[in-house]
Amino acid sequence: MDLETALSRPVQLDGCEGILHGALLTRRAELRRSWRHLITRECLESLGALAKEVESFLSGENAFCDWRFAVTFGWMNGDASFTDSLRAIALAHKVEHRPSDTGPERLSLANFNQLPRSERIEALCDRYRCPLNIGLPSESDVAEELLRQLMVPDRARLEAGKEFDADFILLKLNLVGIRAMMTRDLRYLDALNYFYELPRRSLTRLRTNPRFLAFWLCTYAQLLCTPEW
């Protein structure tokens, strides 16, 4: 069997897609029951007006927004802040955006990784003020690097019970989740699966940023009921 044939023709494994979809829906049902262990009442109260929306989104029926069309627009600009745009995407609302003729310069990963932590967060929030841009083909290097960081050093720190940067991890989880929504790349979805499966004592340490924690879980909830992978 030559390489092209082997990798272009799916193996006849009956019901592969059905099994995957079933597994995701089972996890969605589990999340519907258990999200309150992660976002406690105090956490929810700290979200203010957002609390009710988050509560009904996570406890309610399966809802998701298909953002794949946005890839065709190229780079997008919007007037909303990064957090407001993230909130809209996480809760499957409409995001105000307009296509831009030019995007920002390519992000140098070597320079990015040398920035102090606060500047790295700022750089990502500025660049992805319209967070849908993380799903564009031009951003694949950045997205791959965020995925690598989550699945290698961040995962290792969390699993070893070491100190970690909750804000930065949550920011990465949100961006990686949006990339999964737009590209339907199972690796990005699985990063969210993996972090959700970490021991609760690690996850509860993410409560220091309840807003980003809530957005991550809402994005994850959408991904779990997305039908086409």
Add this chain to the structure above:
Amino acid sequence: MRVAVITGSISGGLRIAREIESLPGVAVFVVVCNAGKRAPMLRWSRELLSAFRSFNWWTLATTGYRYAQLRKLIILRRPLDDETSIEHLRALQCDVGLHAANVIYREPVISAFRFGILNSHIGILPKYRGRCVAGWSVLQGDTTGVTVFFIDSGIDTGDRIVLREFIPSKGWKTVRALKNMLFGCDARLYRKALAALMSLEFSLQSNDTSKGRRYYVMSKLFTKAVNKILASSLTTSG
């Protein structure tokens, strides 16, 4: 051709060496390194346990004795990337190293071998780099298999592929069983790769990383889904 099996355990190294040594024109060494940088007690207890699990004691003892007598069994006391260990490796003047230890190779170790170090990767390159690739291949409906290639210091990015063998996942109930089967093909495929390297008509294939993706450790959710897919393929194949 001079070949060194770089291994984390004597029994594991000898298993591969026994397969390779029957190739004409090949001299085999077994280099045992302390992969997990373990304390001596723990290291040798693991070695004993590993020996119990492997082929029978008598074969292990006689093969080990033979290699030791011929000074072909080298036990490194320092970590693999330590200058002393690298000197040991260089002194062997090997053409090819065979990866069989749970270590990350840095450039000085790789360049201690004339052609480099071969890795038996349980996925088809260039599409599937990284971890858990057997499971990822099943999940995405691709054929599973093994690629033998010369490593570099990146994650499955070495650009010289010696061979690829497609080994279907049908018949294996779980990802773990499938992975064990694929890992167990290493000795046979190393032998095949070395035979290919020594043949006149052989040419290397390129590992174009732009045609593939890096995969990571798989979640429990997806692992369960892959197990279900494998189980369902068992039922459908009768």
